[in-house]
Amino acid sequence: MPLELLDPAADTSLDSEYLYTLNFGPQHPATHTTLRLVLTLDGETIVKAVPDIGYLHSGFEKLGEDLDFNQYVTVVDRMNYISPVANEIAWVHSVEKLLGIDITPRCKYIRTILAELGRISDHLLCVAAASLDLGGLTTFFYAFNEREKVYDIIESASGQRFHPSYCRVGGMMNDITPDVVQKIRDFVRDFGKAQADIARLLNKNKIFIERTKGVGVLTREEAINRSVSGPVARASGLLRDLRKDEPYLAYGELQSSFKVVASKGGDCLSRYLVRMGEMAESIKIIAAAVENIPGGAMNIDVNEKTNIPSKQETYRTIEGLIQHFELFMWNRRFETPINEVYGANETANGELGFYVVSDGTGKPFRARTRPPSFIHFALFPHLMEGHQISDVPAILGSLNIIAAELDR
Amino acid sequence: MPTAVEYCSSLLGSPVPISEFKGNIRLVIPAEKIYAVLSGLKSSVGYDMLCDLAGIDYLNYPEATDRYAVLYSLTNTSTGERVFLKTFVNDPEPELPSVVALWEGANWMEREVFDMFGITFTGHPDLRRILMPDAFVGHPLRKDYPLRGYGERHNFPTLTRAES
Numbered sequence: 019m020p021l022e023l024l025d026p027a028a029d030t031s032l033d034s035e036y037l038y039t040l041n042f043g044p045q046h047p048a049t050h051t052t053l054r055l056v057l058t059l060d061g062e063t064i065v066k067a068v069p070d071i072g073y074l075h076s077g078f079e080k081l082g083e084d085l086d087f088n089q090y091v092t093v094v095d096r097m098n099y100i101s102p103v104a105n106e107i108a109w110v111h112s113v114e115k116l117l118g119i120d121i122t123p124r125c126k127y128i129r130t131i132l133a134e135l136g137r138i139s140d141h142l143l144c145v146a147a148a149s150l151d152l153g154g155l156t157t158f159f160y161a162f163n164e165r166e167k168v169y170d171i172i173e174s175a176s177g178q179r180f181h182p183s184y185c186r187v188g189g190m191m192n193d194i195t196p197d198v199v200q201k202i203r204d205f206v207r208d209f210g211k212a213q214a215d216i217a218r219l220l221n222k223n224k225i226f227i228e229r230t231k232g233v234g235v236l237t238r239e240e241a242i243n244r245s246v247s248g249p250v251a252r253a254s255g256l257l258r259d260l261r262k263d264e265p266y267l268a269y270g271e272l273q274s275s276f277k278v279v280a281s282k283g284g285d286c287l288s289r290y291l292v293r294m295g296e297m298a299e300s301i302k303i304i305a306a307a308v309e310n311i312p313g314g315a316m317n318i319d320v321n322e323k324t325n326i327p328s329k330q331e332t333y334r335t336i337e338g339l340i341q342h343f344e345l346f347m348w349n350r351r352f353e354t355p356i357n358e359v360y361g362a363n364e365t366a367n368g369e370l371g372f373y374v375v376s377d378g379t380g381k382p383f384r385a386r387t388r389p390p391s392f393i394h395f396a397l398f399p400h401l402m403e404g405h406q407i408s409d410v411p412a413i414l415g416s417l418n419i420i421a422a423e424l425d426r
Numbered sequence: 427m428p429t430a431v432e433y434c435s436s437l438l439g440s441p442v443p444i445s446e447f448k449g450n451i452r453l454v455i456p457a458e459k460i461y462a463v464l465s466g467l468k469s470s471v472g473y474d475m476l477c478d479l480a481g482i483d484y485l486n487y488p489e490a491t492d493r494y495a496v497l498y499s500l501t502n503t504s505t506g507e508r509v510f511l512k513t514f515v516n517d518p519e520p521e522l523p524s525v526v527a528l529w530e531g532a533n534w535m536e537r538e539v540f541d542m543f544g545i546t547f548t549g550h551p552d553l554r555r556i557l558m559p560d561a562f563v564g565h566p567l568r569k570d571y572p573l574r575g576y577g578e579r580h581n582f583p584t585l586t587r588a589e590s
Contacts (some may be wrong), residue, residue, distance in 0.1 A: 072557040079542075080566055084573050115448050242475050242503055245531030256503060263506040356488050357447045360478075360499065360510065373497065377487055386480040386497075396534040421487055426558060 020086050042410060044073050046248030050147060051421030053414070055398075061408065067402040069395055073126070074425040082385030087113045087187050088326060090385065095181040097387065099425040100143050104184035104365040111266060112372035113362030113382075115186050117354060119324055123268075123312040125189050130268040131202060131307050132184070133170070133363070134300040134416055138209070139168040140366030140418070141249075141293040148221055148290060149414030152229050157219050162210045164205075171201045187352075187414075189317030195405055199308060206305045210360025213297060220290070229373055234401040234413040237284055248368025250417060253286035253292040260364035260382035268307060286416040311354035324352065336404060351380025358384075367418055391423040428435060430500075430509040433471050434463055450489055458512045473500035473509060479535035481543040481583040484514075485569035494520050498540065515545060524550040536577040542567035577583055 028035060036184045042055040052073040058066040078097065082090045087110075093104040094109040107129050114121060121129075169179045171224035175198045178193060184191050220226050236246070241254040252279035260280045261269045281288035281297035320341050321329045331338030354376040362371035368390030375384040394417045401413050434442040434453055444455040454462050467473040478499040484490035492514035500509050515522055524547035525532045537556040538549045544565040547553060555562065564571055 072555075072559070075557040077566060080571075080573060118448070189506075229472075240530075243530050245476050245478075245529065245535075247477075258503055258506070355447075358450075358452075359448050360450050369477070371478060371499075373478070375482055375487075382485060386478075386481050386482070388478040388480075388499075392534065392538075393531060396531065400530075 028247070037065060040407070050414075051419070051424075053395075053419060053421055053424075057410075058408065062406045062408070064402050064407060064410075068409045069398055071395065072425055074421045076426070078426040079385055079387060082382055084381065086380045087382065088345075089380070091185055092181070092183045093327045094387075095183055097389070097426060098140070098365065098367060098370070098391070098420045099181065099422055100420055101140040101179050102141075103132045104136035104210045104363065105330050105370065106183070107133050108361070108363035108365060108370045109372055110185045110187050111363055112359060113343070113363045114358070116359045116374050116376055117187070117324055117352065119188050119318065119322070121189060122315055122318060124193075124314050125316050126127065126268040127307050127311045128190060128194060128316070129185070129273065129306050131311075132175075133267070133365070134303050135168050135171060135202075135205075138297050138302050138367040139165050141297050144366075144415065144418040145216065145220075145290060145293055146413070147418075148230075148286075151227055151411035151415050154219060154223070154226060157216050160212055160215050160219070160235075164209060167201075168209075169204050171198060173204060174198045174201060186317070186326050192328065193316040197335070199311070202304065202308050206301055206308065207296075209301050213294070218295060221294075227287060228408075229412050229415070230290060231283075232285045233405065233409050234416060235283075235285045236397065236401060240309075240400070241284075244397055246368070246397065247393070248364065248366070248390055249279075249292045249296060249393055250289060250368065250397075252278065252280040253288040253345050255280060255282045258367060260362060264362070264384050266363065269303075270301055270308050276300075276303050282410060286412050289416040294305055348380075354378055362391070365384065365390070367420070367423070368394065387426060389426060390416075392426075395424055427470075430467060430471055430473065430507075433466060437463055448514045450460065450508070450510055452512055455513050456514055457513045457522055460498075460511070461525065464465055464500075465528055467500060467511075470501045473507075473559055475501040475503050476529040476531050476535075477501040477508070479525075479532055479539065481539040481545055481567065483567065485542060491551060493517055498524055498525075498544060501569060508538070520545040521548060522546075523548055524553075525579050526550055540548060541565070544568065565584055 037058050037060055040057045042060055044052045044054040044056055052171055054070040057064050078093055081093055083304060093107050094105040095104050110287050118423045142165050144162040146158040148155040153203045172178045172182050175194050176184035227395050234309045236254045238255040241256045257280050262278055276299040279299060281292050303349060317325045320337050323341060326345055327338035327341050332342040356378045358375040360371055370390055371388035373386035374382050375381040438459060447548060482495045484493060484495060494514045495512050495514050495573045498511040506566045520587045523537055536550055539545050540553055542559055542565055
């Protein structure tokens with residue numbers, strides 16, 4: 019957006035003599051990713067904040083129309099790259115809903131564990147980055163120590179640290195090993211201590227509280243009006259969590275092991291506290307799930323003709339080989355109903371939904387993403403009104419905007 | 427309180443076309459009635475949250491008669507119910523009333539649909555491109571926009587070394 023379009027002089031309600039315009043980003047340490055804000059300032063007070071997005075727009079939704087359901091998994095990985103597995107799970111959830119696939123109980127539990135690990139990883143980054151921007155460097159190290167363990171678990175399970183591409187329609191790439199289960203147990207055992215360390219650093223920290231309490235207040239009515247979901251909505255008292263409201267995966271069976279964390283404050287401090295509370299609940303879900311992983315197959319049976327057979331099956335059995343060709347040759351691929359479906363998951367940032375329109379071929383006709391970051395960043399001008407410029411990092415940090423998901 | 431289907435049927439004066447698939451209820455509303463239906467669903471049926479607003483281009487879709495659809499996904503935050511309203515618009519000037527007056531959250535979503543599909547929302551306070559640069563020509567998520575190859579890029583001015 020050219021700056022002259024945003025010229026405060028053009029806006030007659032603002033007296034331009036006192037005001038000046040500050041470009042915050044796209045490259046600024048406190049924006050973390052490629053965000054740009056055009057701030058109109060009166061001294062240090064922000065009169066008007068105009069976000070300018072699109073710097074990372076890479077046409078994911080257009081690409082989705084050209085890739086088949088399994089290929090697009092690698093692209094959704096790159097949306098919210100802080101918790102990539104959670105995006106994959108949300109995408110295959112929508113596709114499986116479209117195709118009417120019921121995944122195996124073992125796969126449900128593994129996906130639940132991975133989704134919760136993703137949530138912890140995401141919340142840790144949000145808490146760490148928020149405190150880093152407000153001057154607390156140590157929290158950042160404590161949190162990233164734990165995030166490293168999450169990456170380790172995902173690496174042992176899938177072979178990739180950052181963008182695992184682990185999910186497949188109808189199952190996972192491969193089954194997990196006992197080693198992964200042991201690593202998850204170790205993580206669950208040790209996480210409480212790390213979280214307590216972070217809480218001790220921040221919860222009673224005078225500087226942290228003064229810079230977050232009462233800053234960027236979002237009321238419950240505003241949250242509903244502005245389509246907010248996830249921890250940001252729950253920090254404003256909107257009790258909505260798809261894990262409880264529309265149970266998917268193994269959350270229905272694990273209902274008793276976790277609670278919905280919410281707060282009435284609606285400010286940056288409430289958002290921080292809700293995220294800390296959610297991490298503790300996620301650990302409870304993982305602890306309950308990891309001891310109850312059902313046995314049996316990870317993927318649905320090859321004869322269902324919807325999942326990619328393992329290499330073993332492809333090379334050693336005739337059904338597996340045929341199925342492999344059926345799914346990989348362009349003139350075959352999936353047989354889909356001519357219909358459309360919306361599937362949503364509660365990811366770390368909020369409701370991540372995919373609206374898949376299918377025209378009967380193996381590729382989605384339209385793969386619409388409902389990106390929580392996009393909707394939360396639209397809040398920003400509203401939250402910013404009347405605050406000081408030093409509140410920008412506090413509010414940005416509390417919303418946890420991931421630019422790759424914002425721009426897609 | 428009436429259900430969304432009952433409410434829409436009574437407002438439109440005729441049974442509203444419903445399609446249900448995997449628990450998703452989709453209603454097709456004519457474009458001229460969409461604002462009245464959405465504001466009624468918000469005020470009298472309890473669908474208080476606009477969960478998503480998306481555009482779809484139905485060019486060459488099997489048995490499709492209209493070109494574009496705009497999908498309003500509504501959520502009732504107290505009961506958790508969802509309903510999907512779809513309205514069709516056509517070339518040459520696809521146009522719909524803006525719902526920013528009802529839900530502030532629609533602001534950026536409508537801008538995205540405008541940017542990607544070229545559907546104009548009348549009454550929108552700030553209808554500019556959001557993801558693509560302002561100088562961009564064309565609407566990338568339309569089905570007739572090429573995915574690869576010689577697309578719109580040739581329309582951009584080229585800087586020579588002497589000018590830079």
